[in-house]
Amino acid sequence: MATNGQAPPDFNPAAFFDHPAFKAATNAQKKLAEQMTAQWQQAAGSVSPDMLRDLGAQWKQATERMLAAWSEQTAPIAQQTAERVAERAKTMAGVTTGFAQAWQTMAKSVAAGSDLSETTARFNEAVRTQVETMTATTMEAANDLQTVAQRFFGEMQAAAPGTPWAAMTMPFESVSDWAQAEGIEAGEVPVAALFEQMVGTFDRSFGRVLNSPGLGLTREFNEEIAQAIAAYQGYLREQARYQTLMGGLFTTSVERFTQALGKKAQEGEPVDGLRALTRLWTAEADAVFTDAFREPAYIEQQNKLVAATMRYRKQRRAVAELFQQMNDQPTRSEVDEAFKLLHGARKEIKALRREVAALKKQLGDAPAAKPTPAPKAAPTKPTAKKPAPKPDDLTAISGIGTVRAKKLQQAGFATFADLAAATPAALTPAIGNRLFDDDRLAEVIADAKALV
Amino acid sequence: MQPDFAPAAVRELTDLNQKLATGVRAFQGIDTADIQIGTAPKEAVWRDGRVVLYRYTPQVETPHPVPLLITYALVNRPYMVDLQENRSLVRSLLALGLDVYLIDWGYPTRADRYDTLDDHINGYLNDAVDHIREASGQVAINVLGICQGGVFSMCYSALHPEKVKNLVTMVAPIDFHVEPTADSGLLNAWSRHMDADLMADALGNVPGDLMNFGYLMLKPFTLFFQKYVEMVDVLDDERKLLNFLRMEKWIFDSPDQAGETWRSFIKQAYRDNKLMAGAFEVGDDTVDLGNLTMPVLNVYADADHLVPPASSKALAGLVGTDDYTEANFPVGHIGMYVSGKVQKTLPPLIADWLKER
Numbered sequence: 001m002a003t004n005g006q007a008p009p010d011f012n013p014a015a016f017f018d019h020p021a022f023k024a025a026t027n028a029q030k031k032l033a034e035q036m037t038a039q040w041q042q043a044a045g046s047v048s049p050d051m052l053r054d055l056g057a058q059w060k061q062a063t064e065r066m067l068a069a070w071s072e073q074t075a076p077i078a079q080q081t082a083e084r085v086a087e088r089a090k091t092m093a094g095v096t097t098g099f100a101q102a103w104q105t106m107a108k109s110v111a112a113g114s115d116l117s118e119t120t121a122r123f124n125e126a127v128r129t130q131v132e133t134m135t136a137t138t139m140e141a142a143n144d145l146q147t148v149a150q151r152f153f154g155e156m157q158a159a160a161p162g163t164p165w166a167a168m169t170m171p172f173e174s175v176s177d178w179a180q181a182e183g184i185e186a187g188e189v190p191v192a193a194l195f196e197q198m199v200g201t202f203d204r205s206f207g208r209v210l211n212s213p214g215l216g217l218t219r220e221f222n223e224e225i226a227q228a229i230a231a232y233q234g235y236l237r238e239q240a241r242y243q244t245l246m247g248g249l250f251t252t253s254v255e256r257f258t259q260a261l262g263k264k265a266q267e268g269e270p271v272d273g274l275r276a277l278t279r280l281w282t283a284e285a286d287a288v289f290t291d292a293f294r295e296p297a298y299i300e301q302q303n304k305l306v307a308a309t310m311r312y313r314k315q316r317r318a319v320a321e322l323f324q325q326m327n328d329q330p331t332r333s334e335v336d337e338a339f340k341l342l343h344g345a346r347k348e349i350k351a352l353r354r355e356v357a358a359l360k361k362q363l364g365d366a367p368a369a370k371p372t373p374a375p376k377a378a379p380t381k382p383t384a385k386k387p388a389p390k391p392d393d394l395t396a397i398s399g400i401g402t403v404r405a406k407k408l409q410q411a412g413f414a415t416f417a418d419l420a421a422a423t424p425a426a427l428t429p430a431i432g433n434r435l436f437d438d439d440r441l442a443e444v445i446a447d448a449k450a451l452v
Numbered sequence: 453m454q455p456d457f458a459p460a461a462v463r464e465l466t467d468l469n470q471k472l473a474t475g476v477r478a479f480q481g482i483d484t485a486d487i488q489i490g491t492a493p494k495e496a497v498w499r500d501g502r503v504v505l506y507r508y509t510p511q512v513e514t515p516h517p518v519p520l521l522i523t524y525a526l527v528n529r530p531y532m533v534d535l536q537e538n539r540s541l542v543r544s545l546l547a548l549g550l551d552v553y554l555i556d557w558g559y560p561t562r563a564d565r566y567d568t569l570d571d572h573i574n575g576y577l578n579d580a581v582d583h584i585r586e587a588s589g590q591v592a593i594n595v596l597g598i599c600q601g602g603v604f605s606m607c608y609s610a611l612h613p614e615k616v617k618n619l620v621t622m623v624a625p626i627d628f629h630v631e632p633t634a635d636s637g638l639l640n641a642w643s644r645h646m647d648a649d650l651m652a653d654a655l656g657n658v659p660g661d662l663m664n665f666g667y668l669m670l671k672p673f674t675l676f677f678q679k680y681v682e683m684v685d686v687l688d689d690e691r692k693l694l695n696f697l698r699m700e701k702w703i704f705d706s707p708d709q710a711g712e713t714w715r716s717f718i719k720q721a722y723r724d725n726k727l728m729a730g731a732f733e734v735g736d737d738t739v740d741l742g743n744l745t746m747p748v749l750n751v752y753a754d755a756d757h758l759v760p761p762a763s764s765k766a767l768a769g770l771v772g773t774d775d776y777t778e779a780n781f782p783v784g785h786i787g788m789y790v791s792g793k794v795q796k797t798l799p800p801l802i803a804d805w806l807k808e809r
Contacts, residue, residue, distance in 0.1 A: 273464045274464055274465075274468070275464070275681070278677075278678060278681045279678065281673070282673040282674055282677060282678035282681075285672075285673045286671055286672065286673045286674050287634075289672055289673070290634070290638060290670070290671065291634070293638055293641075293642070293669075293670075294632050294638060294641055299641060299642060299645060300645075302642065303645055303646055303647065306646065306647070306651065307647050307650055310647070310650045310651050310653075310654035310655070311650070311654070313654045313655070314650075314653065314654045317654075335562075336562070336565065336656065339562060339563045339565055339566060340566050342563060343563075343564075343565075343566040343567065346501070347571070347575075350500075350575065350579075
């Protein structure tokens with residue numbers, strides 16, 4: 001049973017690259033380009049010296065002519081695309097209706113004595129054909145739309161030399177050229193190929209524009225944006241692979257579901273209603289999905305998708321923070337730094353509160369009579385006893401509060417002299433962190449020296 | 453014999469439409485205020501920021517002198533233990549004469565992002581325990597930890613054994629590397645190889661919705677689809693509908709997870725299984741479950757798909773006490789609190805066990 005998202009083994013995507021409808025669409029688009037170019041030349045040629053004097057009216061006329069030519073030529077393509085999309089929707093509806101009717105038909109057929117595996121195979125074959133047609137139509141529609149956009153940008157470039165639109169057109173004539181160039185083999189899931197095509201186009205067009213110098217104020221800015229684009233593409237890729245996996249699981253669920261239906265009919269207990277149908281579907285589908293969910297390949301892809309999403313999110317934030325800094329606004333990172341300081345401050349206050357409460361009890365100010373031991377000023381550690389009071393109050397050093405003072409004491413630095421003789425490396429295990437790096441620790445040591 | 457589909461289908465569709473119509477009316481008549489969870493009377497007796505300690509109003513003249521503190525997980529609201537009047541572990545324990553407290557972890561905001569395991573266990577939990585000890589005059593109190601709250605309670609009790617008289621753990625995971633089966637442990641498999649550092653760095657706090665989505669994906673068709681198909685059948689029964697809506701409210705009321713706590717928990721528990729190795733770190737301390745020298749009652753669910761029974765039972769080999777008891781029920785992770793049958797036998801089991809000690 002296929003659980004790794006691979007297409008059924010006998011499906012050949014190269015077949016629809018050779019599809020006559022697809023080839024006709026490609027030729028129609030080539031014709032469109034030729035006709036549009038001719039229209040442009042005609043429009044340009046009809047500009048007389050008199051017209052040049054009234055540039056506004058000329059521009060308006062030329063644009064109107066172009067638009068008329070464009071819509072006249074585009075309409076058939078647009079219609080074709082719309083028809084393809086409608087065909088796809090119809091196929092989807094057919095697949096859904098087919099499922100709904102299937103259980104009835106299959107149950108009857110099996111009850112009447114046909115072979116279960118044969119009946120199931122016929123049904124699965126019908127489903128597979130419909131899904132293939134649907135995928136092929138989707139590819140064709142996507143390619144139409146893409147080529148129309150390509151031609152548009154191409155014509156825009158021809159009309160206005162010097163703009164960077166040229167960089168935005170895909171250099172391949174057809175999807176089959178692209179597929180060949182990408183080395184896409186027969187057997188690859190077509191939906192994944194479609195996603196790869198989208199991502200690749202984005203990469204080659206927009207990515208190329210962004211690599212040009214002078215887009216942003218600084219190289220750092222350019223770099224962060226380029227990385228954000230890369231992170232986005234990474235996210236799209238992993239999303240596509242994940243969705244392909246899930247699509248495969250869905251197909252397998254349908255197979256298992258139809259088998260289960262047939263089996264029930266065979267055992268003389270056909271599904272007798274909508275409730276029983278949904279219960280059976282849920283049971284079979286959940287079994288398929290949860291089995292796959294345990295497999296390392298699925299877990300790896302899930303984790304890759306999450307990681308790609310997280311990387312994209314981080315990179316988006318980096319870009320946003322550059323904008324904010326340029327506009328003198330606070331950033332998320334700065335606010336988080338403030339929260340970190342706040343967290344540290346809260347801890348110190350809590351520790352202080354405990355110490356004060358303990359001192360109060362010692363001095364006899366606490367409410368009397370309950371036979372309770374005084375709550376400790378700090379949690380007892382089974383591995384290290386709370387140390388006896390030390391001669392020096394280390395909190396006199398700037399940045400050292402009661403918590404850090406305690407940590408230093410427990411690490412063996414009890415006096416200013418102890419600290420003065422220490423090195424940043426020696427103090428790092430006790431109180432070193434992002435704030436207390438070597439430089440900051442050196443300051444602590446210097447301050448301690450002054451207090452000896 | 454060929455079944456006659458048409459009349460049966462028509463009947464079913466009519467029935468369905470009728471239920472849907474009633475359902476629309478029922479939903480219109482229900483206010484969010486009607487969906488109440490956690491209704492047992494209680495009083496906030498201590499708080500620290502977003503964390504609140506509640507004492508439930510005792511239901512007997514003289515409650516059992518040693519109070520019981522219930523510690524729930526961070527990943528959901530704790531009021532599963534007091535879901536509704538006839539399904540409330542809390543109410544049952546109160547009726548059996550116990551003095552029950554509950555720690556409510558609140559809803560972390562971005563400002564709480566840097567709260568650590570140490571802050572939760574040696575901070576909030578310890579301070580709450582100290583409050584109860586002082587208020588009750590007891591040197592040591594009873595602690596009941598549920599799921600991740602069970603892990604916190606175990607860590608706490610191992611680090612402060614002198615403050616814990618008896619420890620009850622419920623559906624608590626100890627061995628996070630138990631091999632997943634068809635029925636349980638998928639969450640472990642998914643979490644084990646997650647890049648928790650990348651996620652915590654990118655997200656700050658892990659959103660409750662993301663956690664929730666993960667739980668639903670463990671049984672995608674059942675929880676996203678079938679559950680609501682079956683909801684149709686309770687639409688015309690207001691009592692059953694409210695029960696269903698209460699559960700839904702609790703399920704989707706997921707607090708965000710403080711980033712540093714979540715990061716550390718995923719890495720130490722799910723990735724490295726450090727509780728089993730005696731290497732689980734809380735602040736500067738390392739947790740040795742051999743320090744659990746007080747009596748321990750370990751309750752687990754046979755059909756628990758989130759915490760495999762084997763994960764809970766691993767505690768047996770690690771505790772330092774001879775007074776170790778296990779109790780199991782033929783329900784799932786949440787069934788423990790929702791099953792009427794369990795709610796009849798579980799509370800007396802806990803209360804008797806505590807009172808004997």
